[in-house]
Amino acid sequence: MGWLDRVTDQVDALTRSRALQESSRSAEAYAILERVIGTTTDPYARADALVQRLSAVINLGRTAEYTRAVEEASSAVRDLAEPYLHGHLNALAALAAHHQGALDRCVTHLVKAARALGAVADPDRDTAWGWHDLAMAYSYLSFHGYALGAIERARQLGTAAGIPEETFAAPGIRLRNAVALDHNGDSDGCLRVLRDVAADLDRFLRSGRAGRLRPSSLAAYGYAAARRGALGDRLEAGTDAAPARLLGHGGDSARARDMRQLGQVCLAVAEGRPIEAVARLDTVQISSETLGAAEPARLRSIALARSGDHAGAHRADRLAFRLAAQRNDRLRDVYIDGIAARIDHEEMRREAARFEGEALTDPLTGLPNRRRLERYIATVVAGGDRVVIGVCDLDGFKAVNTRHGHHSGDLVLQRVAGVINRVMRRGDFVARYGGDEFVVVLPHAGMAEAAEVGRRIDAAVRTEDWESLVPGTPVGVSVGFAEVGGAGPGLRDALSAAFEAADREMLRAKTRPRAS
Numbered sequence: 001m002g003w004l005d006r007v008t009d010q011v012d013a014l015t016r017s018r019a020l021q022e023s024s025r026s027a028e029a030y031a032i033l034e035r036v037i038g039t040t041t042d043p044y045a046r047a048d049a050l051v052q053r054l055s056a057v058i059n060l061g062r063t064a065e066y067t068r069a070v071e072e073a074s075s076a077v078r079d080l081a082e083p084y085l086h087g088h089l090n091a092l093a094a095l096a097a098h099h100q101g102a103l104d105r106c107v108t109h110l111v112k113a114a115r116a117l118g119a120v121a122d123p124d125r126d127t128a129w130g131w132h133d134l135a136m137a138y139s140y141l142s143f144h145g146y147a148l149g150a151i152e153r154a155r156q157l158g159t160a161a162g163i164p165e166e167t168f169a170a171p172g173i174r175l176r177n178a179v180a181l182d183h184n185g186d187s188d189g190c191l192r193v194l195r196d197v198a199a200d201l202d203r204f205l206r207s208g209r210a211g212r213l214r215p216s217s218l219a220a221y222g223y224a225a226a227r228r229g230a231l232g233d234r235l236e237a238g239t240d241a242a243p244a245r246l247l248g249h250g251g252d253s254a255r256a257r258d259m260r261q262l263g264q265v266c267l268a269v270a271e272g273r274p275i276e277a278v279a280r281l282d283t284v285q286i287s288s289e290t291l292g293a294a295e296p297a298r299l300r301s302i303a304l305a306r307s308g309d310h311a312g313a314h315r316a317d318r319l320a321f322r323l324a325a326q327r328n329d330r331l332r333d334v335y336i337d338g339i340a341a342r343i344d345h346e347e348m349r350r351e352a353a354r355f356e357g358e359a360l361t362d363p364l365t366g367l368p369n370r371r372r373l374e375r376y377i378a379t380v381v382a383g384g385d386r387v388v389i390g391v392c393d394l395d396g397f398k399a400v401n402t403r404h405g406h407h408s409g410d411l412v413l414q415r416v417a418g419v420i421n422r423v424m425r426r427g428d429f430v431a432r433y434g435g436d437e438f439v440v441v442l443p444h445a446g447m448a449e450a451a452e453v454g455r456r457i458d459a460a461v462r463t464e465d466w467e468s469l470v471p472g473t474p475v476g477v478s479v480g481f482a483e484v485g486g487a488g489p490g491l492r493d494a495l496s497a498a499f500e501a502a503d504r505e506m507l508r509a510k511t512r513p514r515a516s
Contacts, residue, residue, distance in 0.1 A: 006082070009042035010049075017052055018129075022167070024215040024251025026059040047076040047085055054092045055133070058099070061254025061287065066096040071405045084123075087116030088130035094137040099289050101471045103141070105408060110137060114150075128157035132168055139173040140289055142180060147173045166204055166212045171197050172220040172255070176291060179227065183294040183324035191231055197224040198241070205240055215249040219256035222246025223291075226263040229270030230302050243267060258290040265299050274306035294323040362432040364410055365417035373431035373439055377484070377495060380443050387443055387484045388450040391502040392420065392457060394436040395476035395510065404470050412466075412475055419464055423456040425449075442481075450481040480505025 007014065013036050020029035033056065036049040050073040057069045070093050077085045090113035097106035113134045120127050135150035155168045174197050182190035201221045204210040213221075225243035229235040236242045247263040250256020261284040268277035281300050301316035360372035368376070380387050394416060401409040413436065420438055421430050429441040440457075442450055461477040482501035484494055 007042060007044045007048060009040045009045040010036050011045075014045065014048055014052065017049075017056075018126075021052070021055060021059065022214060024059070024249075024253045024256065026056040027252050030056040030060070043076070043080065044082075047073070047080055047082075050076045051085060051089050051092065054089070054096070058092060058095050059253050059255075061257075063099060066100060067403065067405055070096050074407075083116045083119040083121075084127050084130060087113050087118075087120065088126070088133065089113075090116060091130055091134035091137055095133065095140065098137065098140050099287070100404075101467075102404070102408070102469060104469055105411065106137070106141060108411075110134070110141070110143075110146075113137070123157050123160075125158065125161035125163055128154045128161060128163060128168070131157060132170070135170060135173060139176050142176070142292075144173070144177040144180070147177075164209070164212045166209050166217075167214060169200065169204070169213060169217050171200065171217055171224060175220050175224050175227075178224070179291050179295055179298070180324070182231075183292060183298055183320050185321065187231060191228065191233065194224050194228045194231075195233075197221065198228065201225075201241060210240065215251045216253050216256050218246050219250035219253070219259050222249070223259040223263045223266070226266035226270065230266040230299065235267075235270050254287065255290045258286045262286060262291065262295065262299065265303070269299070269303050269306055272306075274303040277303035278307070292324065293326075294320040297323060365414055365432050367417050367421070367438070368429070368431040370431065370433055373429070373433065373441070374495075376429055376431075377441055380441070381484055381494070385443050386446060387441060388445050388447065388481050389484060389498055389502050390440040390442070390450060390454065390457075390479050390481045391433070391499070391506045392438040392440065392477050392479045393506050393510070395478055396474055397436040399473050400470050400475065403473050408470050411469060415464065415469065416461060416475070416477070419460045420457055423453075423460045425453065428453070447481060447483060454479040454481060478506050478509040480507070480509055 013032050017029040017032045017036075020026070020032070030053060033049045033053040037046060037053065040046050040049065050069075054069040054073045057065045073089050074093070077089050090109045094106045094109035094113060097103075097109055113130070117127060117130050117134065131150050131154035135147045135154060138144075138147035138150055151168060151170045151173055154170075155165060158168050159165065174193055178190045178193035178197070181187075181193065198221075201210070204213060221241075222243045222245070225236060225241065225246065229243065243263060244267060247260045250260065261280075265277045265280045265284070268274070268280060278300060281296055281303070284296075286296060297316050297320035301313045301320060304310075304316060305313035360369060360375075361367070362369045377387065377389065394412075397409065397412065400412050413432075417430070417432065417438070420440065424430060424440065425442070427443060429443070431439050431441075433439045440453065442453060445453075457479055458477060461475065464475070466473065466475045480502045482498045482505065484498040
């Protein structure tokens with residue numbers, strides 16, 4: 001049984017929109033999907049339409065709609081026990097997150113997509129397309145080996161479902177691999193991969209199967225040919241393999257549009273018009289995700305070298321190399337941050353394991369919850385120790401949820417929990433009080449020690465790399481402290497008074513100017 005066999009409403013419309021997107025006519029598909037979303041009462045049809053609409057939004061490059069489209073599709077899919085839907089949604093969400101610069105969120109979606117698609121019990125043509133979109137996401141993130149593995153899985157499933165091999169030719173994956181080699185100084189390696197891409201196209205042309213290639217694939221073959229020409233290979237002319245002809249394909253795909261513009265730059269270089277190539281580069285607007293942020297700078301270097309401006313070419317080449325290195329550094333940062341978060345989480349779980357048998361742990365952050373906090377303070381104060389409590393409230397958290405969605409908000413809360421936990425003194429206690437509020441408890445401490453702890457928390461949160469997690473949405477923290485005064489029968493009132501005082505101090509901290 002295939003996925004659409006479970007859908008009971010508007011199956012023809014959903015099938016039609018799929019065919020349009022496969023033909024790079026996403027704007028027409030989008031209009032059909034909006035009608036389905038507005039009229040269907042079948043939860044499976046609605047979920048399928050919302051996932052397809054997310055795909056159309058990404059294909060059209062409508063970046064302002066990414067967050068809303070992901071959230072609406074996620075809401076519709078969440079309660080449906082269908083691995084294909086979860087897998088395809090996460091593959092598309094990974095593409096959206098990558099285009100938004102949220103690399104750690106992108107990697108999270110990649111992992112979830114691969115697991116869900118791998119769990120489909122009866123894979124069909126739609127599962128094959130899920131693996132195809134996962135391969136694209138891997139490719140844009142420069143995980144070229146994973147991308148090749150995923151597209152091979154898509155081909156295998158597609159063949160079993162009667163989809164022609166050339167539908168999943170995916171030349172864009174190897175194209176991005178080739179230009180990445182060139183950005184890092186390996187032009188010979190780049191040419192070898194581009195020539196392999198050309199050989200594939202030649203095989204399809206000779207066998208009469210080129211007509212089955214997707215329009216977006218034809219555009220990628222065209223750019224691969226034009227890029228070879230810019231590096232010195234001879235251009236095809238007057239044939240079906242001519243880059244100028246191939247670049248005209250791609251329909252309304254935003255990525256194909258980018259390749260068309262940069263392809264014209266490559267052709268100008270190949271045809272001996274390097275000054276025109278530089279002028280074109282000054283006017284085009286290209287997404288840095290299509291072929292990497294370094295591609296325009298690298299093309300500028302090639303054009304300037306052909307024009308005889310070797311000093312300018314050298315500067316452009318250095319810029320291209322630096323942009324490529326920044327991309328690799330960001331990927332390494334995501335990996336390191338992921339390991340750090342896992343270690344933090346394991347430490348919190350070990351701490352929480354001491355209180356097994358009771359619901360005393362916040363499930364999102366792994367920190368003790370409000371109930372455990374209240375018991376801990378009561379125990380410490382009853383022992384006659386000095387205790388200071390601190391209320392920590394996040395600044396900018398509402399904007400995170402508004403701009404990036406609740407999934408990103410959860411990631412921020414998890415990271416803040418780890419950051420606070422790392423800077424506390426040995427023996428201090430940290431809990432999640434609720435929402436975006438955390439409480440720290442400092443036993444055997446006075447207000448001087450509390451002020452120092454507050455400075456450490458503020459500095460650690462302020463210097464965390466929030467830009468990679470929630471771009472354009474800074475996160476900070478305001479902290480207020482108060483000493484618990486009292487024990488015995490008046491303990492409850494003393495705790496209440498201390499919390500109120502700490503909360504007032506926290507609110508005052510929000511209004512004070514911050515160091516930049």
